Amino acid sequence: MRDHIPVVVQGRGRRARRAGLVGVLWATAELTVTVGVVVLLLVVHQVWWTNRQAAAAAQEQVRSLEQSWALERAGSPERAGSPERAPGDDPPASGGPASSPGPSASSASSAPSAPAPVPSGRAAGPSGAYAVLRIPRLGLVVPVAQGIDRRAVLDKGYVGQYPGTAGPGAQGNFALAGHRNTHGEPFRYINRLRAGDELIVDMRGRRYTYVVGKILSETTERDTGVIAPVPRSLVKPEQGYGEPGAYITLTTCTPEYSSKYRLVVWGTLRP
Incomplete structure (x- = not known):
């Protein structure tokens, strides 16, 4: 009787290991694709969908x-033709932004012939917006609200007025902030503005037209001088103004998709 000799197939173990490796690689590839799709959807939501939502809501406002x-x-033409000031609307005695640190700048105490009051909450709409900013060169029409809180103002696609700065048409600095990217990105293209361009502010039947005078392409986020009553950069003192007047300031982040620096556009009220 012959002994039974088992036959050993050497390639079977290799094939099993190879199949296991292929399975791991396949699972890893599937996981990578899934993560990539999720990240892509988040980017689309943040960059595209939030823009559409915020821009549509801002236009409705x-x-x-x-x-x-x-x-x-139509209902009360006499009242609509006269400005209204509510208690607590006066700017702080220092003349600088109420929430900004650093030295305050001085400004003239005399008011223009027909100043616009700093708007009160009861004069604003339900969302807090009280004025409309128009920039013809950019085709921009956007509501203006008080404050620069991200959730309450900026993420709605509005531009926000820095606390304590002058109202539209008033002596001092009417200073505004807005997103450059996402959430309606109203200030995305303000880098395209040039000297002489118009910045128009409508508020309760009144229109104030400012003219772009100077642009500061880059400064730090702590440069509070740019929104002072007489705007002048504390980081680059050669940039800004030296005389009291009625100014407007637009500020946003720069470079795009970054909040490292600030881009500033200044204008003066047209007589």
């Missing part, structure tokens, strides 16, 4: 403001 002003004029 512009229409709401304009309709309320039209009704106000």
Whole structure:
């Protein structure tokens, strides 16, 4: 009787190891693709969808403001033609932004012939917006609200007025902030503005036209001088103004998709 000799197939173990490796690689590839799709969806939501939502809501707010002003004029033309000041609307005695650290700049105490009051909450719409900023060169029409809180103002696609700065048309500095990217990105293209361009502010039947005078392409986020009553950079003192007047300031982040620095556009009220 012959002994039974088992036959050993040497390649079977290799094939099993190879199949296991292929399975691991396949699972890793699937996981990588899944993560990539999730990240892509998050980017699309942040960059595209939030823009559409915020921009649409901002335009609806512009229409709401304009309709309320039209009704106000139709129902009470005398009241609509005169400015209204509410208690607590006066700017701080220092003349600088209420929430900004650093030295305050001095400004003239005399008021222009027809100043606009710093708006109160009861004069604003339900969302807090009280004025409309128009920039013809950029085709921009956007509501203006008080404050620069991200959730309450900027993420809605609005531009926000720095606390304590002058109202539209008033002596001092009407200083505004807005997103450059995402959430409606109203100030995305303000780097394209040039000297002589118009910045128009409408508020309750009144229109104030500012003219772009100077642009500071880059400064630090702590450069509070750019929103002082007489705006002048504390980081680059050669940039800014030296005389009291009625100014407007637009500020946003730079470079794009970064908040490292600030881009600043200044204008003066057209007589």
